Amino acid sequence: MDLKPATPNERRQYYREEWNVKDIPDFILNTLAHREFGFDHMGRGPNDRYRVFQNSDYLRKFMRYRTPFAAYSSVAFYHKPRRRDGWIKAELVFDVDAKDIPIRTCGCDNVCEICLNQAKDIVQGLLDTLKGDLGLSDIHVVYSGRGYHIRVLDDGVMGMDSDVRSQIVKYIVGSEVPRSEYSSHGMKYNLEHFTIPFGYPQVFTQRVKQALFAVNLDTEIDEVSRDIKKAVIKHRELLENDQWGLFRKEIGPVRYSRLVKGVASINLTLVDAKVSIDLKRILRLPSSLHSGVSMKSTLIKNLETFDPFQDAVPKFVYERKD
Amino acid sequence: MVSISFLNPLSPEGKDIVRELGSFEGISQDIPELRRLVTRNPSQEIADDKEIPSNYLELALKRMEWYIKKKHDREFNSRRYSFLSDQSITRYDVIAFYLLCQAIGVKFGPNSRETRVMVESQGDLIQERLGKLSTEESRLMVEKSLQMLLKDDRVHWTFFQELLSTRKIRLTDLVLDRGELILDREDFIERFAPRIEHRNPSSMYQLLIGDELKELIMVKMIMQETEDYIKQVHKKARIMVEPNPILLELADEVAEVLAEPMQHYGYGSGRGGGGPMKTGPLNPLAFPPCVKKALEGIKSGGRNDAIVLFMTPFVSYARLYPDVFRMNISKRVSDQDPQLEITENEVLPLIYEAAQRCVPPLFDDQPQEKVNINAKLGFGMHSSLKMEHEGETTWYTPMSCEKIKLHLPHLCRPDDICKKIGNPLSYYNRMIWEVRNQDESDSDSDGTGSSNNIAEASTGNVNANDEVKGRQIGVTGKNGKSDDNSGEV
Numbered sequence: 030m031d032l033k034p035a036t037p038n039e040r041r042q043y044y045r046e047e048w049n050v051k052d053i054p055d056f057i058l059n060t061l062a063h064r065e066f067g068f069d070h071m072g073r074g075p076n077d078r079y080r081v082f083q084n085s086d087y088l089r090k091f092m093r094y095r096t097p098f099a100a101y102s103s104v105a106f107y108h109k110p111r112r113r114d115g116w117i118k119a120e121l122v123f124d125v126d127a128k129d130i131p132i133r134t135c136g137c138d139n140v141c142e143i144c145l146n147q148a149k150d151i152v153q154g155l156l157d158t159l160k161g162d163l164g165l166s167d168i169h170v171v172y173s174g175r176g177y178h179i180r181v182l183d184d185g186v187m188g189m190d191s192d193v194r195s196q197i198v199k200y201i202v203g204s205e206v207p208r209s210e211y212s213s214h215g216m217k218y219n220l221e222h223f224t225i226p227f228g229y230p231q232v233f234t235q236r237v238k239q240a241l242f243a244v245n246l247d248t249e250i251d252e253v254s255r256d257i258k259k260a261v262i263k264h265r266e267l268l269e270n271d272q273w274g275l276f277r278k279e280i281g282p283v284r285y286s287r288l289v290k291g292v293a294s295i296n297l298t299l300v301d302a303k304v305s306i307d308l309k310r311i312l313r314l315p316s317s318l319h320s321g322v323s324m325k326s327t328l329i330k331n332l333e334t335f336d337p338f339q340d341a342v343p344k345f346v347y348e349r350k351d
Numbered sequence: 352m353v354s355i356s357f358l359n360p361l362s363p364e365g366k367d368i369v370r371e372l373g374s375f376e377g378i379s380q381d382i383p384e385l386r387r388l389v390t391r392n393p394s395q396e397i398a399d400d401k402e403i404p405s406n407y408l409e410l411a412l413k414r415m416e417w418y419i420k421k422k423h424d425r426e427f428n429s430r431r432y433s434f435l436s437d438q439s440i441t442r443y444d445v446i447a448f449y450l451l452c453q454a455i456g457v458k459f460g461p462n463s464r465e466t467r468v469m470v471e472s473q474g475d476l477i478q479e480r481l482g483k484l485s486t487e488e489s490r491l492m493v494e495k496s497l498q499m500l501l502k503d504d505r506v507h508w509t510f511f512q513e514l515l516s517t518r519k520i521r522l523t524d525l526v527l528d529r530g531e532l533i534l535d536r537e538d539f540i541e542r543f544a545p546r547i548e549h550r551n552p553s554s555m556y557q558l559l560i561g562d563e564l565k566e567l568i569m570v571k572m573i574m575q576e577t578e579d580y581i582k583q584v585h586k587k588a589r590i591m592v593e594p595n596p597i598l599l600e601l602a603d604e605v606a607e608v609l610a611e612p613m614q615h616y617g618y619g620s621g622r623g624g625g626g627p628m629k630t631g632p633l634n635p636l637a638f639p640p641c642v643k644k645a646l647e648g649i650k651s652g653g654r655n656d657a658i659v660l661f662m663t664p665f666v667s668y669a670r671l672y673p674d675v676f677r678m679n680i681s682k683r684v685s686d687q688d689p690q691l692e693i694t695e696n697e698v699l700p701l702i703y704e705a706a707q708r709c710v711p712p713l714f715d716d717q718p719q720e721k722v723n724i725n726a727k728l729g730f731g732m733h734s735s736l737k738m739e740h741e742g743e744t745t746w747y748t749p750m751s752c753e754k755i756k757l758h759l760p761h762l763c764r765p766d767d768i769c770k771k772i773g774n775p776l777s778y779y780n781r782m783i784w785e786v787r788n789q790d791e792s793d794s795d796s797d798g799t800g801s802s803n804n805i806a807e808a809s810t811g812n813v814n815a816n817d818e819v820k821g822r823q824i825g826v827t828g829k830n831g832k833s834d835d836n837s838g839e840v
Contacts, residue, residue, distance in 0.1 A: 163508065164530015185509040185530075193515045195757055196522040204756075205523055211558040218558055225559065226546040228526040228533075251764060294763070302757040 032139060032322035034072075037096070039345045043318050044096040047344050050089035052316035054328045056169060056182055058085055063106035065113055067311040069099040072320065075311060081110045098320045101311035104180070113309060118187035121194060122312060123201070124304040125151050126176035131295040132243040132250075140175050140322070145337055147243065151299055152177045153332060154239060158201045158232050172327040172341050174319025178312060191306040198305045200229060203236030204297040206289050222289070223273035234273070236299070240292045241265050250291035257284050318343060353484065357441045358477050359496055359573045360448040361580060368445045375595055378450070381405050385443050389434040396430035408601055410440075411447035411454075415608045418472035435476065436483045448473070450601060452577065456584025457594045458602035464679050465605055466581050474574040481566065493565050497534070500572045506532045511568075517578075518753075519571040526560055534565055630687065633670050633697065637782035639775040641755055641762040646701075648708030649761075656758055658706045658713055659720055663727045664747040667698045669779050675748055676774065683741055684728050691736055694728065699736075749776045 035043070050058075057064070066080040066088075077097075082088040092100065104122050108115025127144040130151065135143035152170060159165045159181065167182040181187075186197070199205060207222045207230040222230040222237075242265060244250070246258050257280065264279040277285045304310055313319065315328045327341045356365035386405050389395060397403060404410040417432040434440060451469055459465040481489045501510075507530050514520045526533045528542050536556050544552040588594055638646070642665055649657045668675055671687040671694070688694050702724060706713035713720055722732050730736045731743030751774045756763050772778045 161529065162527045164527075185507065189509075189512060190516050192518065193512055195753070196515050196518075198757070200522045205521075207523065212563075213554075213557045213561055220558065224550070225555075226548070227528065227543045228559075229523040294760070297756060297760045302760070306757060 032324070033349075035318060035320040035323045035343075035345070039323070039343075040096045040098065040318060040320055042345050043343050044092050048092065048316060048318075050085045050092070052328075053085070053088075054169060054171075054315050056167075056180070057102060057315065060106055061085060061088065063108075063110055063117065065103040065105070065107065065110040065309075065311065066314075067101040067103075068095070068097040069101075070095065070097050072098045075099065075101050078311070079111055079113065092317075097317075100314040100317040102314050103309065103311050104307075105309045116308065118184075119308045119310075121181040121183075121186045121189070121197065122304055122310065123155055123179040123198070124173070124176065124301040124312075125155070125179070125299065126173075126301060128175055129298060129301065131298045132240055132248050134243050134245070142338065145176070148176045149332065149335070150239065152179060154235055155179060155201050155300070156332070162200070162228065162232060163197070170329045170332055171313075171315045172324075172329055172335065172337055173313050174322055174324045174326050174341070177329075180312075191308060194306045195302065198300060198302050199297070201232065202296045202299045203229075203233040204293055205233075206286075206293045207233050221273070221277065223271070223277075233293070236296050237289055237292050238268050240295065241268060250288070251294055252287055253291045257288055260284070261288065353438045353488065353492055354441050355492070355496055355499065356445050357438050357480060358492060358569075359499075359576070360445040361573070361576045362496070362499060365445045365448075368442055369449055372446055375597055378407055378446075378597055382407070382443065385410065385440065388437065388439050392434050392437050394430060394433040396428065396433070398431065402431065404434075407443060407446045407450055408597070408604075410443055411451045411601060412604055412608055414444075414447060414451065414476065415468065415472060415605055418468065418475060419608055419611065421475070436480050438480075450598070451605065452581050453584050454598040454601040454605060456581040457588040457598050459606075460585045461578065461582040465602075465609060466578065468609060469581065470574050470578045473577045474570050477570050477573060478566075486562075489566075490562055493562065493569050496573070497565060497569050500569065500576075504535075506534075508532055513579075514571050514575055517575070519574060520567065524564070524567070526564070532568075534560060534568070536560075630671060630673060631783075633666070633701065634783055634786055636786045637779050639769065639778035639782075640764045640766055641759075641775055642779075644762050644764060646705050646708070648705065648710060650710045653759055653761070654706075654709045654713050655717065655720060655723075657762065658702065658709070659723045659727060660747070661750055661755065661759060661762070662702050662705050663724050664749045665775055665779075666701050667694065667728055667746070668749050668776055670698050673776065673780050673783075676776065681748075682746070684730075684746055685738060685741055691738070694736065698728075699724070749774055 062081065062083050064081075065078065066082060067075040067078040068080065069075040070077060080091075082091070103110065103113075103119075105113075105119040106117040107113060108117060125148045127140040127148040130144055130147055133144050134147060135141050137144060156168065156170070156179065159168060159179070165181055165183040165186060167184075169180045169182070171178040171180060186193075189197075207225070209219055209221050211218050211220055223234045225231060225234075241261055244258055244261050244265075246255060246262070248258065250258075260280050264276055267273075267276040267279070280288060304312075313326045315326050317326050318324075319326055323343060323346050324337065325341045325343055327335075327337075329335045354364055355362045356368060359365060360368075382405065386403055389403050390397065404413045413432065414435065417435055420427045421429070435444075455463070455465045455469050481492065484492065508522070508525060508527055509530075511520060511525070511532075515522055526539075533539050533542065536553070539556045539560060540552050543555075547555060635643070635646070642662070645657050645662050667684065671684060672678075672682060675682070684694055685691065703714075706720070722734055725734070725736055726732050726744045727747040728736065729741055729744055729746035731740040733740050750758070752763070752765075752769065753773070755775070768778055768781065772781065
């Protein structure tokens with residue numbers, strides 16, 4: 030399937046015949062009047078901002094008449110959304126864009142089935158950590174058109190500032206190599222991250238594993254030579270059974286530590302951290318059309334079975350003649 | 352048994368001690384008992400009788416002095432401060448703590464260097480005091496204080512929001528499961544033992560959590576409470592009519608203690624002498640890796656952020672006001688460069704060059720970014736730098752390493768020096784000193800000593816590292832004139 034932009038006619042068809050205001054998730058509809066909306070009418074970025082809708086009917090009418098190129102709503106809730114003022118709280122968001130995955134296995138220049146699937150695996154891993162380690166709930170996953178948005182509406186985190194959010198990002202993506210030296214009663218012990226089956230070291234181990242299985246010889250990782258990459262490819266099947274100790278031995282301990290350091294710094298780009306720390310960001314409105322690629326931004330009920338090329342394709346795409 | 356208030360003066364026991372004292376009356380009177388305790392301490396070294404604190408206020412200053420000297424004085428002798436770890440002074444120490452917090456809160460407020468030093472010194476003092484106890488006793492104390500601080504057996508990590516926000520602790524340092532912080536041995540074994548292979552869960556607990564993590568959390572929480580208390584004092588003081596003159600006097604004396612290292616032993620790195628740092632032509636040899644990388648040109652996304660938010664503040668502060676963080680006084684560009692000559696002739700050209708070297712060149716498709724650069728220099732949203740617009744926006748200080756990692760991860764390629772600093776500007780300040788020394792010995796030997804400007808240095812490739820070794824960017828010298836960097840790029 031090629032991802033062609035939607036024509037103005039196709040947009041009109043989508044919003045008048047296919048789209049229903051009830052497709053917008055409840056977590057947005059229930060808080061509609063507290064959110065700022067933004068629109069992109071010409072395909073040049075969302076410059077029609079500070080819009081507020083008192084109820085879903087106003088929003089429905091707006092979408093049907095204006096058939097915007099793109100629609101967005103704020104992750105923040107405001108007392109005065111029209112002035113972006115009186116900030117109450119904001120969803121905690123993670124943006125996994127298939128196009129920006131640090132180690133892509135496909136090599137396509139936009140997005141394709143392979144990198145979208147890879148994005149999905151990443152999202153699954155992040156979700157496990159958000160729920161498991163951090164014990165968060167009220168988490169929604171939305172297909173954005175080119176990747177995935179994880180939107181957390183847990184009240185425990187919605188009031189948090191950018192600094193705390195940035196710590197959460199670092200934790201869930203595994204952007205710091207866990208320390209390996211520990212001491213007790215004056216004795217020093219060495220514990221590599223993979224020997225600790227819980228907490229942050231475990232998160233880190235999982236992210237490294239994911240990255241190492243995606244590595245190919247052209248992958249650029251800081252200070253990781255072609256030789257190391259070759260060794261990774263040769264020995265990574267050991268990791269399928271979590272034989273990390275053997276794997277590290279095969280790579281060599283010094284090269285191994287260089288390798289994980291490189292992967293850690295790459296991990297920070299698993300999500301777009303700017304989005305996560307921004308307390309006033311606008312995000313693509315679920316159910317709206319991503320006109321650039323002619324796909325529907327879609328709230329996902331079951332991530333495992335979700336297939337964007339089945340579940341997020343608007344009808345007009347099938348009716349195209351060419 | 353040591354009193355909890357010896358570690359945490361803000362504990363209920365500590366508050367009782369303050370309540371007992373009542374008012375400020377007699378606060379500066381001699382306390383013979385305190386003198387006696389100090390002189391009686393077997394590990395105490397006394398060089399001069401004047402060193403013995405004889406009242407609350409003097410004790411308070413000794414607390415600060417201990418921290419400052421420990422940090423900055425190479426001849427620091429801990430035995431002169433032994434009394435600070437002697438639990439028999441608890442009663443006096445608690446009062447001294449409150450006096451300090453109040454003085455600093457009233458006079459300097461929560462965002463001051465004085466507050467930062469007070470909070471850090473309290474943290475260090477707790478650790479020092481714990482270190483003097485037996486393992487058993489220390490463990491018991493930590494356990495007891497934590498119980499009070501955490502209030503509950505089950506603690507969700509979001510409870511530490513403030514500590515995380517101020518980066519006193521890192522989320523990755525905590526052991527979490529289902530959102531809960533795991534500190535307790537039984538809890539640990541129950542949750543994790545089934546997963547642990549080839550190792551004894553109990554010894555794993557000792558290593559990963561044990562005394563160390565508990566102590567860390569306790570210390571950081573008390574530091575946070577201290578900070579919060581100063582904040583509270585500051586808030587109240589603004590409504591109150593007249594602060595107690597004793598507090599104001601103490602605050603001045605605290606400031607004196609803090610200023611001392613700048614005069615005597617050079618602040619920070621322990622060298623460089625006092626007073627503001629000299630500004631001078633930029634030296635690319637001293638640039639941190641991220642700046643060097645940005646100078647090579649940004650090829651992927653993030654051109655705008657790299658040039659406008661990252662390079663503009665860095666280049667301007669490095670050239671005009673490199674010790675902004677040490678001085679902690681915000682200034683305008685024109686305070687440092689009244690005619691804006693350096694800004695026009697050295698700062699902007701370098702930023703423009705970096706912009707030009709982007710792929711595609713930044714101003715080709717986004718000429719409006721020039722306006723944004725001016726805005727970040729404090730000159731409002733205008734296409735040229737005019738004095739009358741200065742102040743419409745603020746002069747952005749350089750992004751911290753932390754921020755760079757988040758916003759511009761491709762730029763961050765840390766080297767060994769990066770580990771010791773938190774902001775690229777600190778890297779530059781540290782390096783410039785070393786490079787200058789190197790430079791001096793170089794120019795001594797080749798006898799040129801001339802400074803070549805960036806236009807010449809970068810006609811080819813600005814791989815500043817080797818190409819321009821020993822040269823300096825921009826020519827200002829004392830006349831402020833440059834021969835060939837018109838700023839047209």
